[in-house]
Amino acid sequence: MNAPATPKYAAYVCSGCGIGDVLDVKSLEKIALKEGKMAVAKSHEFLCNAEGVQMIRDDIANDGVTHICIAACSRRAKAEAFQFPDVAMSRANLREGVIWVVAEGSDHDEVRQEMAEDYIRMGCAEVKKMKSPAGKVKEASSKTILVVGGGMSGMTAALAAADAGYAVVLVEKTGALGGFAARLHKRVPFSGAYAEPQKVGAGETAAQVQANPKIKVYLNSTVTETAGAPGRFAVKIAAESGSITEETCGAIVQATGFSTYPLDKLPELGGGQPNVVDQAGLEALAKQANGGAILRADGKEVKSVVFVQCAGQRDDTGMHLPYCSGHCCGTSIKQAMYFKDQNPDIDTVVMYQDLRVPGMGEDFYRSAQQKGVIFTKGKASKVTGGDECQVEFADLILDEVTSTTADLVVLATGQVPNAGVNLDEWTATVTAAESGDAAAAEKKSELQKISVLNLNYRQGPDVPQFKYGFADSHFICFPYETRRTGIYAAGPTRRPMDLFQATEDATGAALKAIQAVENVEKGRAAHPRAGDLSFPSARLEGCTQCKRCTVECPFGAIDEDEKRFPVFNEERCRRCGTCMGACPVRVISFENYSCDTVGMQVKAVNVPDEFEEKPRILILACENDAYPALDMAGLQRMSYSAFVRVIPVRCLGSVNTIWITDALNSGYDGVMMMGCKRGDDYQCHFVKGSEMAFYRMSKIGDTLKQLGLEPERVQTEEVAITDNARVVRMINDYVAELDKLGPSPMKGFG
């Protein structure tokens, strides 16, 4: 980049799309110059077309313009046309935000013009405080992918990354690659006729991994420490022998797999009794038989077998696993075929509640039926093992309680993820330990032992778990986005799944890991602000070490140094700004998004005195859901109050209370925050941002009382993009409510 030029600010007002028909554009240009302090103000009747864009480009290239304010349509429209990557740019929303939402007609001309004028002031004030982020390119960024876990998921991720040209370090805690897949006799088909069990190939895959020059394999090893951040993870790998090796990696795929639900937890289903096995147990017997007759532990040939599905799963009593493990119906069908293929006379019954073989699995199910496997809908209540096993069950088809006997009973038990430490438990334990609780201190050491990543992050040693201990994302559209940047979970550690899905999932996770290392090298953020070059910096001279930023960061991006100051790990940061919102002394900012870029917009608005009866309402709208909802209301020409001034924010978590204080001190009558849904089914793209905002706002009641203001003047609402009609009602109702309260007593003091 060249040496920073002297800033030169320019505003461009578009008069197209009907803007020029209902607004006095010349007057807006004057305001940009006089009050906005722009050096240049121009208008154009079709700013987004080639000619308009060229005009702006010429000013930048030839006239030294370094900052531009474009007053036209919403920032979400014509984004491709208004691409000026080298300059700082703000966009004043005169179309979706003014002319499309203020009621039509000359009666509203005055308030419409005032609204537009304020947005010009705001756009100019914002851009003056913005710097175009240059992005920090990392000199020694690692592109090596660390894969933790050497089962099918881990091996697939390793091969996928290596196949794309990336170096891989694979750490496996046992002495061999292959994981659970290596224990299978055969597997469910992934393609083709879906009729017969297939060769697993785990051994071949393991051989490929070992032979691949780009993959370094550590067996009998675990990760004892992960420090650093994407691009510079410093990983300590400890071998069983005691030696410790350090590897530097760029991103991590956690493919730590699962354990089977313990049989001894199912005594009512015969767990622990003779001739009652789980699916893993059956695979072992089938492997031993190797195509011959399957013998049970006492050597007797199995002539009748009952598979009990959903054993210790789909349980709503709270005693076992509440979820379904997804693969077990297909697995039991495959295992039933082991018997039928060897001897069609073996009595083979699958006792199910819902037979779950979606997609082409249906053909596999048909094939089993053709082989003579019997499927009966029944719920087993009691299984007794022994020389002749007894299964008591409710036959849901014949509508009777009955029982059957078999030489062998196979329980289809569930997958329990190996996802390490539950962070809620960790945080509670650490807090208790730090305050002197000795039992808690001991528990902390115990918990540390089960950690799979041993992250040295302040917020805990593993990736936050979602439900039931799985390291999953709660986003439907973004399955890989865990709350730890650069760390991606794959396979049954993420969600219960079958072998085919595990290989597909691992390939996807490998992609995300590759993407992470490519972008972190260039200083670019990950999802959801993909490509963002800005990053948070802190003026530590002003920091009071309150640790709010560190604790509240949803991604654990901030650590503490020895002096207890926050250490910002830019590579772990998602650029949401929750830290900025948390800081009571406002020392945190981004180049193009700061307490000033928003604060100056708030102060730029002209607030009429109480006699004019023109209230001012500030709306801080999250750019992910609320701002689009407001745009959509405009697209549909729904009208809301012309007294509202909307400022988009990256996330409600980034809202600093100073903005609200500034607004109230300036005489705004009300402040409303609109953001994404929080709670268990959160929609907030930064996970906790919206929740933080609600929490912080719940604390400002006292401050408001001190200012002599009613608590109703500050409100927080959850909004979805589809809420166009609701958001309009919400605004209009809010304005009416404020009207009843009367004008803010703070007017005229600001």
Add this chain to the structure above:
Amino acid sequence: MTASIATNQTILVVGGGIAGMTAALEAAECGKQVILAEKTPTLGGRTSLLYRYFPKMCHPTCGLEINLKRIRGNPNVRVMTMTEVAAVSGSRGDYSVTLKIRPRYVNENCTACGDCGKAVAAEVPNVANYGLDKTKAAYLPHGMAYPQRYVIDPSIVGTPEGEKAKAACKVGAVDLGMQEETVELKVGSVVWATGWRPYDANKIQPYGYDRYANVITSLEFERLADPRGPTGGKLLRPGDGKEAKNIAFIQCAGSRDENHLRHCSRICCMATLKQTQYVREALGDEGKSTVYYIDIRAIDRFEDFYQNVQKDPTVSFVKSKVARIAENDQNGNPVLHGVDTEGYQRYATEHDLVVLAVGMEPEVTGVKLPDDILLDSSNFIEGSKSGGMFGAGSAASPLDVNRAVQSATAASLKAIQVIHKTAATEAAI
């Protein structure tokens, strides 16, 4: 677009729904050049026509907004709408592709101001509502349409209505003389994310979809439940506009069936469970949903959602494959005939409305797959003989959104592996 922009280091993604957008974005964010070709005027696909997603009951617009933001901000993705693939030749790492771009009759000047739509009176069936209502013949496909550009239906081109549209446009965006364009490109790998279409319910003769007004498909019901749909979210049945309160959902309609689709479409159980909650949203305790099923495939982590729906006293489950539907001609109510296999009782139950949970089959309209593509017995894409083309999303297997994104992300890496190998080979030469 000229051929020189695309090279054998470019990835072509065919289909701009959730899987296509994801495959394109994931590759682009790794620094690869991607062309995203979509045959309709907008990205978003069928998921953008859903009201809510299971299991969170969240809106498709949320994830779509993020994906569109990523697309808008990424110069590596070149979006081409109104575009179909006419031919593919070549082999892994080196394909020649012919794209056919149908005219939109609206060019890049369009600012989506809406003036042409206001000026035109002619209407066409509204694709966004599965044809349940009409939209103007100059229209924006839906509120989240991307590109945010109007479309003029070919039916009014060359008519006075077309001229009205042109005259109304202040920025010269209406181009009634637009012609179909052909573009030849070189690409290194192709990801087919061409999606799915609902199985044609007319073919399920015993269910009377073609004869009875109050037998509809799950896709149509989704639009009825959506406040942005043709009835403003009220469950008004097509026959007489009456509000439906007693609704039957028939699972596996035309699926898991030797006579129709042999495969299971995975999502229909969860989609129906979701839709029973639409009934609750619309009618509270006044509504009644009866689900006729063979197996409820609320698989893996969807089990929670099923358990919650089972607790809803307004929802009941009947394990039965409905044999046939008749109509009570006094009131237009459909009558379901069958046997409840849990206990073997015959039934003849009247409902206000029947929703057929039809299956997914691979989309073939406007999709010409090259010979190299390997299909399974249900025509889902398994891969390609030369290993340079991949299926993603519901073109590869009937999938829910979460799985479709997983599939597309994996396909993206496979495509990248192909172009990396080509680059390595060329570098070695």
